[in-house]
Amino acid sequence: MTQANIESARKTLLDVFGFPAFRGGQQAVVERVIAGRSTAAIFATGAGKSLCYQLPALHLPHLTLVVSPLLALMQDQLAFLQRHGLAAASLDSTQDRDTAREIMERARSGELKILMVSVERLKNERFRHFLRQVAISLLVIDEAHCISEWGHNFRPDYLKLPDYQREFGIPQALLLTATATPAVIDDMRAKFAIAEEDVVTTGFYRDNLELLVQPVEADNRLPALVDWLVPQQQPGREAPTIVYVTLQQTAESVAGALASRGLSARAYHAGLDSETRDRIQQGFMDGEIPCIVATIAFGMGIDKGDIRNVIHYDLPKSIENYSQEIGRAGRDGKPSRCLMLAGRDGLRVLENFVYGDTPEREGIRHVLSEIADAGRQSARQWPVLLNTLSRDSNVRLLPLKTLLVRLEMHGVIVPRFAYLAEYRLRYLDETANLVVRFEGERADFVRLLVDNIAIAKTWGTVDFERLHRAGEAAGLDASRARVITALEYFQDKGWVVLEGKRMTDVYEVRQPKFDIDALTDRLLAESQAREQAEIDRLQAMLDLFESDTCLTRRLAAYFGDTRFEHDDAPMDCGHCSVCHGHIARLPGAPSLPELTDADFARQAGPFIERHREQLGTLPGAQRIAHFLCGLSMPVFTPLKARQLNGFGVHEQRPYPEVRAWVEEQIAQAG
Known part of the structure; x- marks a missing residue:
């Protein structure tokens, strides 16, 4: 990257975003992206990952496509971009057709610089057709650790992102995450062919965070929380605080108990309606609600600099989750405390969630039997409706998606395309007017559509097989692809309303002859190995909290932060409970009567x-x-x-x- 380009990026940083200088590794990432190199940015929570794509998007010639796992993350980042005058938009399931069509038209025309979508939208046939019409400079993958089986929050759909990058001819990728171990980073690099020197890591050590572990039995946890919070929640000088819990009912009961003791606290969880959640979140952001008792539904994308306390009332799900959640404290650089009120009583619930994701042997065998049946057909195509297959096989959706990805990795199946199994339309204009807008063969084709899409009252279902047969009889191309292209054109013109549902993934069976029972046993063993890896992940978290060495140092080592490995680095951080002389031994769960x-x-x-x-x-x-x-x-x-x-x-x-x-x-x- 030339010096002129560097100066131009700095000017954009100040003029558009209002920042006088880059933070941490931001400049290194921005330089690489503007220079056209695929890059991975491993930044601690709150270290400014988002700027690493937002600024380069203004310097790249075409659209920047951002894939994000959560609607809340997209909305928060979109609000930031729009406040700074950037041409950015998101596509999500809450939007009506007119809004989505307008956004896609802005992208086609080159007006948009940034488009944010969920990974699931990339499976949509119509959206994929749209992407082929748009020049894209950069694919950004937020929460990129989801691509790795060895990371937390593994999402099978993320594994397809390297294929999407190739399919849409996107020249470079930017991977963003706050929680990636060395093994996960290597996995991410390999999948996107990112050079080792193009991985930028800021490290996980933050000298303003005090990490505290206080062993407390379950019955004494609420009094311990109250005792710890009361001195910091005096009227007029309440310290902004997040208390994390596992279950929604715990959020309600703890928030109620704090309120009964005169503390201003509100519960926040996915069971609340969106309007209530938004009101509570805004109240916290504005300082009107000093204490939030929340499940992990709260916090993603929250950019509040003065959070002084992050308290874990229950065990977090993993070291990665713990790191993300404490990373929301003290983003203004001022001293903040992260308290773990620890006990083993919540461990069984977390472990049982892991065991719940391992499918039955019979369920795996059912899936393989369907594949074997499809492999015996001449086309060797296997159409999959995920919800239907989940119901028929008794395999939950996430484990089922993981199972399908494993079958791809074993070379048994390969995804070919996805489509919406059903389309229906409603005319906004007279059908006769529709036909007369075209001439020659196109007019004949449109007339064929009108004649063969039967309207019941106001809506008509598109029967692709019927249209194909009618086309053959008339000597017209009425293929599925042409029909969808025509109907989408009609919708863009405002002549029809088009709706699609029942997403179907079509796989090709690459190995039609395989030993069903042997492969069933192998896939079950792989599922059980992943189950054990997740149980081990929970044990690693307990080991961290019961560490007899510096907690900060141990946490940094888990994420491969090498700054503590140098001779001149301190052995102890001086601001964790171990360094304060308190080694935790977590109390066990209450004993239960024997089963009879x-x-x-x-x-x-x-x-x-x-x-x-x-x-x-x-x-x-x-x-x-x-x-x-x-x-x-x-x-x-x-x-x-x-x-x-x-x-x-x-x-x-x-x-x-x-x-x-x-x-x-x-x-x-x-």
């Missing part, structure tokens, strides 16, 4: 009987254990299993213990 034969008959019996009556089979040990531990399965919906008294009765017990007990009971019944 009578418990099994009373708690599992009604579920087993309903399963036998409605499905004609007896449930296996895994299915019964899921029921007793309150872990959802698709089959539980038609069975109305949640309405039975035994559902979730053992959610506080370790899942392996419950499953072993169930297997023993089944063997005894024999």
Whole structure:
């Protein structure tokens, strides 16, 4: 990058964004992106990752396409961009058709510089058709750790992003994340062919954060929280505070308890309507609500510099989650405290969430049987409606997506295209007027559309097979692609309203002859290995909190921050509970009574009987254990299993213990 380009970027930084200088690794990333190099930016939470694409977007010739996993993140970043006068927009499911059409037209015309979308939208046939019409300079992937199986929050759809980059001819990519271990960084680099020197890491050490672990038994946790907060929440000088909890009902009960003790606190979680959440969040941002008790639904994209305390009332889900959440404290550089009120009582719930994602062997085999059947057909195409396959196989959606990705990695299937299985339209103009706008073969084609899309009252369903047959009879090209292109053109002109639903992914079966049982066992073993890796991740988190060495140093080492490895680096940070002389030993969960034969008959019996009556089979040990531990399965919906008294009765017990007990009971019944 030339000196002139560097000066131009600095001018944009000041004139557009109002910042006199770059922070941390921002300049290094911006220089690489403007120079046309694919780059990865591994920045701590609050270190300014977003600027690394926002500024270069103004210097690149074409559109910057940003893929983000959360609508809230897109909305927050979009509001920032619009405040600074940047031509930016997002496409999301809350928008009506006219709004989406206007945004896409602005992108086609070159007016937009930044377009933000969810990763799922890239599977949409119509959106992919749109992207092929638009020149794109840069693909930005926010929360890029989601692409790695070895990272937290792995999202299978992210694995397809390198293919999308090639499909749409996007010359470079920028990966952004705050939480990537060395193994995850290597995985990200490999998938996007990013050179090692184009990975920019700011490190995870922040000298203004005091990391505190205070072992507290569950029954004493609320009094401990009140005792710790009261001195900092005196009227007129309340310290902005986030208290993180695992469950929605805990958020409500803790916020209520704090309020009853005279503290100004509100609960925030996904169970609240969006208007209430927005009002509470804005109240916190404006300083009117000093304390938020929240699930992890709160915080993504929050840019409040003066948060003085981040408190974990329950165990976080992982070291990565812990790092993200404490990273919201002290972004103004002033001293802030991060308190973990730790105990092992919440561990069982977190572990059980992990066990709940491992599919049954029968479910994996069902999926493979469908693939084998499709492989025996001449076209070897396998159309998949995810919700339908999830219901039929009894595999939850996220594990099912992961299973399909694994089958791609094993070379059994390969994705070919995706389409909306159903389209319907409503005419906004007389059909006769539609036909007369065209001449010759095009007029004949439009007349064929009008004649073969039957309208019932106001809406008509598009039957692609019928149109194809009519086209063949008339000697016209009425292929699916041409029909969709025509209908989208009609919609752009305002002549029709077009709606699509039932997203269908079509795979080609690359290995039509495979050993179903052997592959089932292999995929089950891989799922169980991932399950164990997630359990190990939870154990690593406990090891961090019970560390007898500096917490800050240990956290930095987990993320590969090498600054502590130099000879002149301090062995101790001086601002964590270990450095203060307090090594934590987390109290265990309360003991529970032994399980008995009578418990099994009373708690599992009604579920087993309903399963036998409605499905004609007896449930296996895994299915019964899921029921007793309150872990959802698709089959539980038609069975109305949640309405039975035994559902979730053992959610506080370790899942392996419950499953072993169930297997023993089944063997005894024999």
